[in-house]
Amino acid sequence: xxxxxxxxxxxxxxxxxxxxxxxxxxxxxxxxxxxxxxxxxxxxxxxxxxxxxxxxxxxxxxxxxxxxxxxxxxxxxxxxxxxxxxxxxxxxxxxxxxxxxxxxxxxxxxxxxxxxxxxxxxxxxxxxxxxxxxxxxxxxxxxxxxxxxxxxxxxxxxxxxxxxxxxxxxxxxxxxxxxxxxxxxxxxxxxxx
Amino acid sequence: xxxxxxxxxxxxxxxxxxxxxxxxxxxxxxxxxxxxxxxxxxxxxxxxxxxxxxxxxxxxxxxxxxxxxxxxxxxxxxxxxxxxxxxxxxxxxxxxxxxxxxxxxxxxxxxxxxxxxxxxxxxxxxxxxxxxxxxxxxxxxxxxxxxxxxxxxxxxxxxxxxxxxxxxxxxxxxxxxxxxxxxxxxxxxxxxx
DNA sequence: TTCATTCTAGAACAATCGATACAGAATCGA
DNA sequence: TCGATTCTGTATCGATTGTTCTAGAATGAA
Numbered sequence: 198x199x200x201x202x203x204x205x206x207x208x209x210x211x212x213x214x215x216x217x218x219x220x221x222x223x224x225x226x227x228x229x230x231x232x233x234x235x236x237x238x239x240x241x242x243x244x245x246x247x248x249x250x251x252x253x254x255x256x257x258x259x260x261x262x263x264x265x266x267x268x269x270x271x272x273x274x275x276x277x278x279x280x281x282x283x284x285x286x287x288x289x290x291x292x293x294x295x296x297x298x299x300x301x302x303x304x305x306x307x308x309x310x311x312x313x314x315x316x317x318x319x320x321x322x323x324x325x326x327x328x329x330x331x332x333x334x335x336x337x338x339x340x341x342x343x344x345x346x347x348x349x350x351x352x353x354x355x356x357x358x359x360x361x362x363x364x365x366x367x368x369x370x371x372x373x374x375x376x377x378x379x380x381x382x383x384x385x386x387x388x389x390x
Numbered sequence: 391x392x393x394x395x396x397x398x399x400x401x402x403x404x405x406x407x408x409x410x411x412x413x414x415x416x417x418x419x420x421x422x423x424x425x426x427x428x429x430x431x432x433x434x435x436x437x438x439x440x441x442x443x444x445x446x447x448x449x450x451x452x453x454x455x456x457x458x459x460x461x462x463x464x465x466x467x468x469x470x471x472x473x474x475x476x477x478x479x480x481x482x483x484x485x486x487x488x489x490x491x492x493x494x495x496x497x498x499x500x501x502x503x504x505x506x507x508x509x510x511x512x513x514x515x516x517x518x519x520x521x522x523x524x525x526x527x528x529x530x531x532x533x534x535x536x537x538x539x540x541x542x543x544x545x546x547x548x549x550x551x552x553x554x555x556x557x558x559x560x561x562x563x564x565x566x567x568x569x570x571x572x573x574x575x576x577x578x579x580x581x582x583x
Numbered sequence: 584t585t586c587a588t589t590c591t592a593g594a595a596c597a598a599t600c601g602a603t604a605c606a607g608a609a610t611c612g613a
Numbered sequence: 614t615c616g617a618t619t620c621t622g623t624a625t626c627g628a629t630t631g632t633t634c635t636a637g638a639a640t641g642a643a
Binding site for chain 1: 411412413414416417488489490491495496498499500502503504506507508511512515542543544546547549550551552553554555557558560561562563567568570571574575578582
């Protein structure tokens with residue numbers, strides 16, 4: 198029943214994600230998205246409804262692929278503070294010198310002017326916060342933190358640090374200095390009372 | 391010689407700044423800017439050249455008024471760590487629940503996809519970094535830091551934290567949690583070895 | 584009062600925006 | 614082989630974009 202899809206959805210979402218990261222939601226035109234995905238406008242609207250629908254799918258792809266992939270690779274369960282440290286450092290190794298920003302950071306800023314918080318941004322920030330909290334509780338430093346209050350607070354502090362790093366990377370800041378900042382933060386986190 | 395300006399430049403720049411903060415550079419149309427400034431398109435182009443020119447002037451206004459004003463008010467020379475702490479906390483008291491974001495943060499992200507770093511963004515980040523560094527050296531914690539290396543590194547770490555806070559505020563994060571994160575950061579900064 | 588100059592307002596510009604309509608190609612069940 | 618359905622590409626839509634043009638209003642110097 199019906200013609201078969203010719204495009205590879207993964208590849209299309211990857212291309213769309215790429216340009217949304219680079220130019221933002223408003224800055225990425227349908228024509229840009231045509232070029233980036235290989236699809237023609239008609240197919241895009243048929244498959245995803247509208248621009249917002251394609252963005253939503255691309256953001257989902259980012260969440261699944263880039264975000265969860267990065268967490269799994271650098272800070273899997275059990276990796277503790279060292280995993281988090283490597284997760285942070287990995288932000289500096291992004292290709293294109295940060296011209297592809299973090300979609301979460303970029304969209305938190307771009308959609309922040311609207312009415313309520315963007316649900317997908319909230320979900321992504323939530324995943325990061327939860328991951329930070331979990332790895333923190335694995336550290337001996339947080340052994341006496343039975344109810345996890347301290348881990349919660351530190352997770353929020355780290356989340357802000359994380360987002361700020363991405364802002365500075367995208368702003369063209371010196372990577373060596375940022376790496377030093379990360380090392381300082383985690384060295385101090387390991388020797389905390 | 392020639393007709394006198396009828397508009398108040400300060401008020402015009404304030405209105406333009408307001409909407410650039412809220413909707414971003416791309417998201418603010420000339421018609422939006424007409425409404426926000428009270429000027430008609432013709433006058434805008436006569437006075438500022440083009441949209442980028444108006445933005446540049448508005449960013450300058452932000453730098454002079456909001457940024458330098460906030461520093462002077464909360465973290466003037468001599469105010470040390472306590473000044474910085476109040477500077478950070480003041481970010482939480484922004485009106486409109488952060489729907490007017492920090493122009494520096496927003497533009498670092500929005501223009502970050504382009505070729506080089508935006509010079510005005512760089513200058514604003516530089517002012518923040520320098521301010522952090524100066525106040526840090528006033529703290530007894532940094533007494534033994536003769537060459538200022540430690541202050542430099544901490545300033546970068548604080549700058550990332552600062553930008554991250556603004557991302558989370560704009561993302562709709564809970565302010566009480568962010569306040570706690572700020573207090574934690576500075577409490578620990580005060581008791582550092 | 585001229586006159587050159589500067590500012591304002593409004594209409595209009597080409598270009599681009601997101602989105603839609605439509606025709607043909609491809610598929611599977613009947 | 615039909616026919617209902619789904620996908621693709623092209624052409625095009627009205628709306629909006631940033632910008633320019635132009636006519637007129639206001640100024641100070643001559």
